[in-house]
Amino acid sequence: MKIPHLRASLIFVSPAIASHAFYVGKHLTADGSVLLGGTGEEVSSHWLQIFPAADHPPNATIEVGVTEDAVMPGTRMNISQVPHTFRYLSMEYSDYEGFPAPLTNGGVNEKGVAVRDVWADNRPELVDMTPNPQQGLQYSDLARVVLERASTAREGVEIIGQLIAEYGYADYGGNSHFIADKDEGWVVWEMSGGQKLWAAERIGPDEVRVSYPGYIKDFPVDFADSEDYMGSPNIVPFAVEQGWWNPNGSEPFNIFNVYGYNLDGYTARDGGFKYMSQAALENATLAMVPVSEQDLIERVRDYRISDDEAGYGQVVSLRADMDPDVIRVWVAPTGSVTAPFNPWWLGVQEVPPEYGEHRYLTDGASSSFLNPDYQYQEATYFAGRRFKQVLYYTCSDPETFLPVVQRMLNGFENASRSGMGWVEQSAQTLIDHGQRQNALDLLTFYARTRANEAMELGRTIVDALDAYVKLTGEFRRPKGTEINDAGLGAETVNCLVGFDPDQPSWRQPPSPSRRRRRS
Structure with a gap:
């Protein structure tokens, strides 16, 4: 889920919706699989799609970036395509202002590399120094190229770093990706500011991690010598230049403290965001060890997470002995609090039309008629x-x-x-x-x-x-006259019982991040 930063002159409001990602290391699961799951939380239509492997001619390109309509305006650009792209499965969606469709939060590819996209706010100074217009790959572009090109999670991180270094990064105020394979996971945090800043941390087989938002804490200044961390060459020097971290002081170099949006009383793992913090979700997952697919489905389905804002739910198992065509992923077609997870495999040849793209909540559907090419698909439920x-x-x-x-x-x-x-x-x-x-x-x-x-x-x-x-x-x-909500901070349909949104005991903290509701 993308929650764009508003410029400093605008009012700060809470991140009412944002995607979750759950990672469970293979030593903590019931069958030795790495588990990756989560939600994709956008207003727009969602549909399941399987992309075949493909060969591309020399000099082939792909278009990436954001447009002038984005909250942080940019210009689109073409970058080189690789000669061969892998087969992958993902939930696609139709709209985010200034980010052309189709968009993806990630999925899983034939090499057993899974990706989840999760918001991760940056400090306002970084947002303010972002060029106008900005250029580079945006969150969906990065998720897609990792699915198309990466054979391991580590390689996925390296691909993100290489592409940002070569072409730049275009965003809405900071973002992260969780990338996993059969052995490990990586959190990658991409920064606003036009400085090509990014940092990544390895999450091992004995760990549980929940991104909501994505976070990285203590980070070695000599990370180039470590197998557990990666980052842009300027990730430490730039912080020193800006006066955000003192190398001669007593505080360790902490990515969240240096580059994240910090609010008094909130930490990287525990900020009261939505209804459960990362720490609470991590602890709830650890309590299930050894964790099965069914257990992680229960976590993703939790009514404190899954509601009208959850566009879909997803859980994937990654094991060493899986044939590429038998890689399995469970997908709920919308908020899984009241929707079933269905099993799919990468070897599935086609998706039923009922799970393909429809006009319900699709961008532009209210202002245009149906393309006749889609009339049979649109006629289905x-x-x-x-x-x-x-x-x-x-x-x-x-x-x-x-x-x-x-x-x-x-x-x-x-x-x-x-x-x-x-x-x-x-x-x-x-x-x-x-x-x-x-x-x-x-x-x-x-x-x-x-x-x-x-x-x-x-x-x-x-x-x-x-x-x-x-x-x-x-x-x-209905008593009112507006079928759509107010957009900023309005309550959405949920199945919470015993929570009072007017009580400050659980109210979300203010934040400079805010998405436009997707249509």
Whole structure:
């Protein structure tokens, strides 16, 4: 989720929505996998897409960067494409002002490299010194090129560093990426300011890390000699030049303290953002050790995280023994508090039209007619819309409906999980015997079947809740005249019980970061 900094002259408001990323090292998981999960929190439409591997001609380029319409204006540019790009799966989305669609927060590629994009504020001075117009790769560009090009998490970090050094970085006020493979994870923090600043920290097999926002704390000044840290050559000298860190003082070089947006009473891990801090989420995850896929799904689904602002949920397992086509990722088509996670594999040949791009919440849909090329796809039901309906009815009375709905979702996922073992084993056997296409057909059949059954489950839930609410007289018509909220700091639909947004005990801290709500 992108939360743009507003210029210092504008009022500072709280980051009401922002993506989460969860990392669990392989020594802490139930089956020895590295687990990476999280939410993508944007207003706009989301759809599942599988991008095939591709060969590109000499001198091929890709367009990157932001436009003059961005909160921090920029100009687009073309950069060189590599000769070959990898197959990958991601949830795409349609809109963020000045960041041309399609956009991605990341996904997983055929090499077993997974990426999550998460906001990470910078101090206002960095925002103020950002060139106008700015140039370089933006958050979605960086996530996509890592998926297209990286064979390991470490290589993904190196690619980000190389591209920023060569072309620059265009942003909205600071951002981070979590990159993981079968062995380790990396947090990469890209900085505003037009100085090509970035820093990265390795997260090992015995660690749990939650980014919300992404953070890096103590950082060695001699990081070039370390296997656990990377960064731009100027990450330390620039801080000294600006007077943000004294090399002769007693304080260690701390990326959050030096480059982050600091507010009294808040730290890198514990700031009260939204309803659970990073520390609270990390502790809740550690309490589940050994952590399974199902456990991480529970964390991502937590109603203190997943609500109307969550565009989708995702959990991926990364193991050394996985054939590229059998790399598995669980995806919820919208906020997973009331939507099922469906299993997908990189070997799946196509995504059902119900999970593809639709006009619901897609940028420009309200001011244009449908492109005839999409008329069949648009005629289908849309998973994102259906499970939004489940969300809105469920959260109208969460104490009554949420336990029932989530028990159904858990039951559905358990059924998917119970069939998954023989499907994956059969697919691997077919691959081992030279029948890869048959294996891909099997994976596609099972994924599509469960996805279609999820749609039927959604319709059943919506119909049941609709009948209950209306027959019991609980249906309420709107009192106001505006169907859209106020945008800045307004409450959104959620299933929180026992939280009072008017009480300061849990109110979010002010911040210079704020996104425009995506459409």
